[in-house]
Amino acid sequence: MDDLDTPVLDDHLHLDPVNGRNTEAVEEFADHGGTHLLVLNKPSWGLGVEVEDAEDFREVFDLTVQAVEDATEVLDGRAWPVLGVHPALISQLLDRGYEPEEARDLMQAGLDVAAEYVAEGPALAIKSGRPHYDVDEAVWAASNDVMKHAFELGGEVGCAVQLHTEGGEDFADVAEWAEDRGLPRERVVKHYSGGRMEGPVPSVLADKDELEVAVERGEPFMMETDFIDDPDRPGAVLGPKTVPRRVRWLLEEGHDEAIRNAHVETPARVYGIDTEATLE
Template sequence: MTSIDAPVLDNHLHLDPAAGAGMDAVRDFERVGGTHLLIVNKPSWHLGPLPEDPADFDAVFETTVEIADRASEILPGHAWPVLGVHPTLISRLVDDGCSPTEAGERIRMGLDRASAFVDDGRALALKSGRPHYDVSDEIWDESNACLRHALELASDADCALQLHTEATEELTDVATWARDVGQDPTRVVKHYAAGRLEGVTPSVMSEKDRLERAAEGGDPFLMETDFVDDPERPGAVLGPKTVPRRVRWLAENGYDDAIHTAHVETPRQVYGIDTEATLS
């Protein structure tokens, strides 16, 4: 069991109190030593229709803010919302009859709405990305246009941007786009990352082999589960107890510096949050 004096942050998970474990997952996380969460909104179509106007996005974002507030009441630390648009929305919209350009316009509308939540202090960071599967050149180009728009919004809002992308250990193209619009690439985070990543900051899936590579590399990194909280997909990705348990495993194997990097230093560098000061 980790001490309350040692922050333990899961950088990326989803919670669904209506259909999934919800706050029970937060309690499970807390009981095994978890202290802080970054809660990412579920894809908009999981909680409603395919979005057509800003209100469709706002409903999902409002729900996620409320979930983070409830989680903060349980945790010894704090939970923050991360809001944005899952990149696979473009394929769903195209399948529903939109052109790639029309789909991109809806996605940018959703990102604009998410940015408004950051601007007024209700969300900590943004989320965007591009498909992790094969798509047409037109969809790929439009997806990258949406990603670049998200980088511009993050730069304007002075916040971090989480990305869902293809499996890769090199995102120097995104780092270049970030610098072009004034966004520090350090504040761009690849979710579901492997143990090493060139270009932006990795949020490493909390599997032992990936974490060992990250710990031995000595570079900034974060830890996550991508817990999906979907009763129709039991066991999908990693459970909410995983990050605290992996922190304990890292400590047992002498990786204390890496623990401090992932749960104190990198959250401060990327998000501007102090996980030590926010412990009660």
């Protein structure tokens, strides 16, 4: 596959070193012109870890850090881990008999551990959010408290926070919660976003229609596949070659500036990473 002559970053992808394709998926990304990855840890239960205390999250995080090291070996650029607690964990914990407040406390403690990985080096950013499905008021409140705690940690250790939330285009209030806790709104990323977003920086699912909206807006954005690396769902959500393919398409359409926005300028602004300097 010919070189795209630009860094190509997938802002949100999962690798599963236990059950999935793992490095093989990274090779597919690289073969199509992909250079950089942000690798999110899979939900703890997806890696077979039943969390009962904060220390249990370390097993999940360590597996992801190792997967990232292996990924970096095959990329022209590099990969970085983004570590955190999937917001749907609250429902798993409730099913196991936890009260919403107890679940909140355990999830916040897991985020404390993720922030430690950022402060001490291997991780780039934190992941948090709130359920993308209907929950009762107590669970919603507890989930918002977890997300606010992630913002506090991001402000303390100086890193971005990626959010997994319900759908929609207006998260201005969420960006304000971050700013109130010392985290600038340009360091809050809404994963699985459409092309239009108020508040956080959109990490746009690499769908042509949504990318056209993001390009047209001209605001900071990034691109992602949310590849799940689940052998039972091989292409879910999008396959690892999708972002490089969409970059090639956008370049053919003459959107060079948008590519620079999504793969060089916005990653630098949000995460403090240099996707050009880290290319071999």
